[in-house]
Amino acid sequence: MNDLPPGWAWAEVIDIAKLIRGVTFKKQDAVQKGEPGYVPIARAGNLEPGRTKFDDNLIFVSRNLVKKDQFLRAGDVLIATSSGSLSVVGKSAIVSKNWEGGHGAFMAVIRALPDINIAYLGYYLQSRVVRKKWQELAAGTNINNLKKNDLLSTVVPIAPLAEQERIVERIEEIFSRLDAIETSLKSLSDRLGLLRSAILADAFHTNRDLPPGWKRSALEKIVTPRKGKVISDYDDLRPYLSLNNIQSNTCNILNWEHSSDYRSQSSRLFPGDVAYARLRPYLNKVVNIDRESLGSAELIVLPRSESLLPRFLTLLLSNQSFVEYATANSTGDRPRLKWQTMKQYKFDLPPIEHQSHIVELIESNFSLIHVIEESINHGLDRIADLRQSVLAEAFSGRLVPQDPDDEPASVLLERIAASRPAKPKSRRKARS
The missing domain is CATH 3.90.220.20 (DNA methylase specificity domains)
Structure with missing residues (x-):
């Protein structure tokens, strides 16, 4: 110590x-x-x-x-x-x-x-x-x-009780300032989320006349989910995508796990697939797959379609209009969206070349948002580090000055011990 x-x-x-x-x-x-x-x-x-x-x-x-x-x-x-x-x-x-x-x-x-x-x-x-x-x-x-x-x-x-009170007062004074900064950063992050939603809403809204070459379609006319599940072996080396590996509202994969850790029915995933989390659709979890892998059985897996770019489909399924549709039409205590319902969702389908242009514009705006979000996250991490630095200073006696007139902590501990009920002594059996 x-x-x-x-x-x-x-x-x-x-x-x-x-x-x-x-x-x-x-x-x-x-x-x-x-x-x-x-x-x-x-x-x-x-x-x-x-x-x-x-x-x-x-x-x-x-x-x-x-x-x-x-x-x-x-x-x-x-x-x-x-x-x-x-x-x-x-x-x-x-x-x-x-x-x-x-x-x-x-x-x-x-x-x-x-x-x-x-x-x-x-x-x-x-x-x-x-x-x-x-x-x-x-x-x-x-x-x-x-x-x-x-x-x-x-x-x-x-610390002596009087110093404990001074330490707490100083910690809370500093933390209140950090709280204010943290609240401002989180508020800005929320506004960036709204901006991302607005960009998608503008790209995928349906209240307009269709340009030449575009058509109104339902998902079932364009894509068909992959059927069949597999169970991985203990020595399966394929990456595994659980729902917890998917970040809400961003179309991002946080990390991959190992298939050998999951001995349950799994979805097969291939490059070009779009994986949509049907459980709790309000969490808005949908991603593009870039490698052969396995994933949660709660994923609806949509293979590549000739008339639909995978990234366009991912962005379409993450826009607020679809999230609201999916949430309103999910069923069960743990709400799930069934494909039978999902496939009826209607959207405006542009030609492939226009899809590519739309994706490029969206991604360009998203990249700018991402830069700002990274800066915000760095600031939030810095605040967390500052809190720990304050605590380290506080409990090493360096945050506030000591007062030699304070009652020592040893006396405080003796008083606490004396005020507690004595523990009953264990009874020993007499030797025969």
């Missing part, structure tokens, strides 16, 4: 807080919408960097399943403790106000004891050093899991 400033002390989470486990329930006990007598349950999707978001991505269970301690309180540190994705495990945020809801079984809450500044503990648990340690502890073969002891044994540098 690094040396601490005078008056500071090391402590484990178990010494200064208590752990609240998540609510356990059966799948059939949960509903997607609130009902009388039901309360919301937060999950990992409700954690954003440094903050909680409880306005969507919730499920609801009977209030009877939620213990009093499991309702979230202001200052609670809400943590994702279990996930198939290591990038999710260890995410945490401070709950800003009392919330009439609980947290799921793959989550945990660390609740500071009264003599610890709750925000001080919450900010430290968001620091990069803690997140890295938790990810190392959680790494597993299938499910990455933080155990109770992993959390309770986490070591925390404890």
